[in-house]
Amino acid sequence: MKVGYSVEGSTDRAFLRGLRDRWCLEATLLEGRFRGQSGQSQRREIPNTCLELTSKSVDLIIFMRDANNEDWQEVLKGDSNRCREEHRHLVVFAVCDRNIECWLCADRDFIAGWTNRKPDDFDQPDPKKTFEQALGLSARTRGEKEPEIASLVCKAPLKHWLSNKSFEAFYEELRRQSKRLACQIENLRER
Amino acid sequence: MLTRFHVNNFKSLLNFEFRPAGVNLIIGTNNAGKTNLCSALRFISLSIGLNLDTAILAALGVHWNLTNLHVLNNALIEFEMDCELMNGTEAISFNYHLHLRTRKSGTSEAQTLSVEEERLTASGGPFAQTVLLENRGGKARMLNEEGFVQKRMDAPNYVEARVPDNASMLSQLFELDNNQRAILFRRFLRSWSYYNLSPDALRQPDVVPNNETLSSNGQNLSRVLFDLHNLNPRIERKLIETVRLLEPQLEFFNFWSADPDHIHLAIENKDGYRLGARSISDGTLRFMGLVWVVLMAEYRARQSGFSPLTIIEEPENGLYVGHLKPLIEMIDVSGRSGQFVFTSHSPYFIDLFDDNLDGVHILKPGHPSSILVKPDSQKVKTLLDQMPLGEMHYREMLA
Numbered sequence: 001m002k003v004g005y006s007v008e009g010s011t012d013r014a015f016l017r018g019l020r021d022r023w024c025l026e027a028t029l030l031e032g033r034f035r036g037q038s039g040q041s042q043r044r045e046i047p048n049t050c051l052e053l054t055s056k057s058v059d060l061i062i063f064m065r066d067a068n069n070e071d072w073q074e075v076l077k078g079d080s081n082r083c084r085e086e087h088r089h090l091v092v093f094a095v096c097d098r099n100i101e102c103w104l105c106a107d108r109d110f111i112a113g114w115t116n117r118k119p120d121d122f123d124q125p126d127p128k129k130t131f132e133q134a135l136g137l138s139a140r141t142r143g144e145k146e147p148e149i150a151s152l153v154c155k156a157p158l159k160h161w162l163s164n165k166s167f168e169a170f171y172e173e174l175r176r177q178s179k180r181l182a183c184q185i186e187n188l189r190e191r
Numbered sequence: 192m193l194t195r196f197h198v199n200n201f202k203s204l205l206n207f208e209f210r211p212a213g214v215n216l217i218i219g220t221n222n223a224g225k226t227n228l229c230s231a232l233r234f235i236s237l238s239i240g241l242n243l244d245t246a247i248l249a250a251l252g253v254h255w256n257l258t259n260l261h262v263l264n265n266a267l268i269e270f271e272m273d274c275e276l277m278n279g280t281e282a283i284s285f286n287y288h289l290h291l292r293t294r295k296s297g298t299s300e301a302q303t304l305s306v307e308e309e310r311l312t313a314s315g316g317p318f319a320q321t322v323l324l325e326n327r328g329g330k331a332r333m334l335n336e337e338g339f340v341q342k343r344m345d346a347p348n349y350v351e352a353r354v355p356d357n358a359s360m361l362s363q364l365f366e367l368d369n370n371q372r373a374i375l376f377r378r379f380l381r382s383w384s385y386y387n388l389s390p391d392a393l394r395q396p397d398v399v400p401n402n403e404t405l406s407s408n409g410q411n412l413s414r415v416l417f418d419l420h421n422l423n424p425r426i427e428r429k430l431i432e433t434v435r436l437l438e439p440q441l442e443f444f445n446f447w448s449a450d451p452d453h454i455h456l457a458i459e460n461k462d463g464y465r466l467g468a469r470s471i472s473d474g475t476l477r478f479m480g481l482v483w484v485v486l487m488a489e490y491r492a493r494q495s496g497f498s499p500l501t502i503i504e505e506p507e508n509g510l511y512v513g514h515l516k517p518l519i520e521m522i523d524v525s526g527r528s529g530q531f532v533f534t535s536h537s538p539y540f541i542d543l544f545d546d547n548l549d550g551v552h553i554l555k556p557g558h559p560s561s562i563l564v565k566p567d568s569q570k571v572k573t574l575l576d577q578m579p580l581g582e583m584h585y586r587e588m589l590a
Contacts, residue, residue: 033586048578052586055574 001181004053005062006032006046008039011100012064014146018153023178023185030058039065043079050087060177061091066099072166089180092173097166101128104152106167107160114152159188192275192498192530199269200259202227205560212550213498213526214519217534218541218584219554224561225534228554229385229502232532233407235270235289236383236500242358243291243304250385255300257293261559266293267307276497278375283315285376289359305356313372316340322349323373326360329353333360335369375497382491382499388480390473390509396453404487409480413456413468416483417446426486433482436517437475440464474509478518481506485521488529498530507537519543524550538581545580548572553590564590 001024007013013031020027032053034045042049042065053061067075076095083091096103105111105127112119115134122130135148162168171188178185193211198204203224217225230250237246248254258268271288290308295301309326312318317340324333332349339348354360361377364370385407392408399411403418419427427444435441440460448454456468468476481503488501507515515537522531524547535541544551548568555562566589574583583589 035582035585048582048586051574051577052583052588055570055588 001027001060001183002030002056002058003027003060003062004030004032004049004056004058005064006034006042006049007064008042008066010146011104011149014149015100015104015153016062016064017146018150019174021150022154024183027183030056032061039068043082046079046082047084047087050083050091054087054090058090059181061087062094062174063091064094064096064100066096067166068098072097076166076169092170092177094170094173095166097164098126099128101131102126103161103164103167104149104156105131106164107157110156110160111152158186162188192526193272193500194275195271195273196232197269197271198228198231199267200262200265201231201257201268201270203259203556203559203561204228204231205259205262207560207563209552209563211500211530211532211552212547213530214522214524214547215530215532215550215552216541216544216547217532217552217554218536218589219561220556223554223556225554226504227561229504229532229534231270232383232500232502233385235272236380236385238289238359239362239377239380241362243306244357247304254302257302257304259559267291268293268304274376274379276375276379278316278372281316283313283318283372283375285372286310286312286314286320287361287376303357306359309360311361311373311376317342318372323370323376324360324364326354329356331360333364333370333373336372337369378495379497379499382495382497383502384484384499385502385504386480386484387504388477388508390476393476393480394468394471396455396468398452398454405480405483409476412476412480412483413446413454416444416456416479417454419483420444420446423490426490430479430482430486433486433517433521434475434479436514437478437511474511474514477509478514481518482521485518485529488531489521489523492528498526498528500530500532502532502534504534505536506533507535507540512537512539515540516543538579538585541581541584542579545575551580551589553584555590566590 005016017029020029030053032049034042034049046063050061063079072095076093079093079095105122108119108122111122117134162171175185196209198207204227209228217228219225234246234250237249241249244254247257258265268291274285276283276285288310291304292307293302293304296303306326307328311323312320313323314320322334323336325331331354332351335348335350354363364373364377366374384404387407388409392410393412395410396413397410398414399406402411405412405415431441431443438458441458442461443459445457445459445465446454457465458471459465484501484503488499492498506518548566548571551566553564553566555564571583571589
């Protein structure tokens with residue numbers, strides 16, 4: 001199976017790699033490109049990225065980005081509207097409420113244990129800086145940073161992340177697609 | 192026109208075949224082998240006027256690691272090509288192959304080259320894959336073409352000779368009626384040129400000895416423009432008109448020379464202001480060089496009756512993207528007024544080949560060999576409705 005994706009940065013890329021390692025190790029990840037670096041450019045290029053990835057015969061396309069200060073549901077709606085009708089059935093939009101670090105720190109006990117910090121350190125609306133400091137990410141190269149985050153995602157108790165509504169929406173959409181693709185994604189709601 | 196070029200065991204090219212159209216674009220990531228292909232073409236052309244070791248040094252800048260690093264115990268480099276040329280009204284297909292043996296030179300890593308086998312054959316008119324010349328390790332034979340054409344003999348009549356093996360036999364031919372087709376083929380190879388223009392070199396006032404054409408880095412631009420000024424003012428006028436795209440005030444070129452080894456170039460505007468080569472921008476100088484190359488290719492094609500092959504590496508360097516289109520529009524895509532091979536990394540330059548997909552070749556790095564791929568024209572044409580060609584290349588959708 002080939003999974004195409006488009007992300008804003010290396011943390012998003014590592015996050016998807018972690019999910020692949022956890023749920024579908026045989027899947028090949030294929031990154032779609034866009035001219036520019038900003039989320040705005042990524043959004044503008046949604047139709048072309050779909051075109052690129054479908055021409056490379058992917059089975060699923062994931063667009064992943066941060067909502068930053070916008071309402072994540074509005075961002076999700078806006079991005080979906082940019083997707084052409086013929087690609088919609090293949091596409092999952094993952095919009096993080098604020099940023100990806102909010103997902104990664106959704107279970108503060110787990111992240112505190114992973115980083116040898118106190119859970120209270122992560123008890124804040126935007127844990128991005130704390131997360132990066134705790135993992136020493138700013139000093140690491142992309143090659144060092146991505147495996148660490150992927151490994152974190154692979155081992156995290158994701159069912160606790162469902163408390164974050166934007167992650168929950170992404171998970172539900174991914175699970176719906178997994179049925180189409182006859183691929184097993186763990187049921188996070190199982191007790 | 193060159194229709195096929197085959198290389199084996201040269202740098203990253205193993206059993207590698209290039210079938211050029213009239214105007215060609217070679218694209219690929221860094222280290223894909225684009226320059227190796229250009230160097231192979233350049234070497235073959237240089238081997239017509241230089242001995243093999245000098246030609247390889249001129250083409251590559253080094254004389255080691257000539258053979259493919261992944262193939263052990265094969266010291267042979269093979270070049271083969273097909274081309275179609277007119278000899279008066281007679282259309283001839285030539286096939287030329289040159290097999291070279293490499294040897295380590297003493298204790299150094301430097302490699303020397305010698306001819307293992309060389310053969311030129313012709314088809315068309317009275318010829319049917321007729322060997323015009325052949326050289327096996329210095330033992331050579333050459334057809335008396337005129338005698339053969341006039342059927343004054345029952346069988347092809349060859350003159351046999353010993354030739355030194357450190358140069359191609361083709362490079363050692365005398366210009367005689369008896370070998371006019373072989374000479375035509377040699378002129379064709381000699382007409383090939385390679386450019387990777389450098390602004391520093393373009394600014395030099397040096398006169399490069401025995402060079403009627405622009406040198407590969409552009410070092411003698413002032414000299415070739417001086418010759419154009421004196422010998423071909425019509426083309427000079429065309430060049431000035433084209434360069435006005437970048438320098439709207441340009442009126443004419445001015446030259447002065449303090450000694451016979453240097454010619455200084457200046458551009459003068461309508462108000463009489465003069466700008467020396469040191470003050471002209473990198474982009475303008477490169478554009479001037481490129482326009483000279485394109486115009487002279489057209490002129491030489493008209494004069495010689497065949498299309499000289501011109502190789503230009505990364506024409507986009509230093510140029511505003513909007514100036515690339517006027518440059519490419521000067522070239523006849525059929526190749527009749529010069530056959531071109533461009534390499535490029537610029538999506539904007541690549542976009543300009545959207546109506547010439549036959550000319551687009553994608554080189555992919557590979558072990559042990561670079562791989563040449565043609566895009567699927569039908570698929571690309573469909574996608575062109577939605578994105579430009581350069582964007583497809585950026586997104587690696589072409590191969």
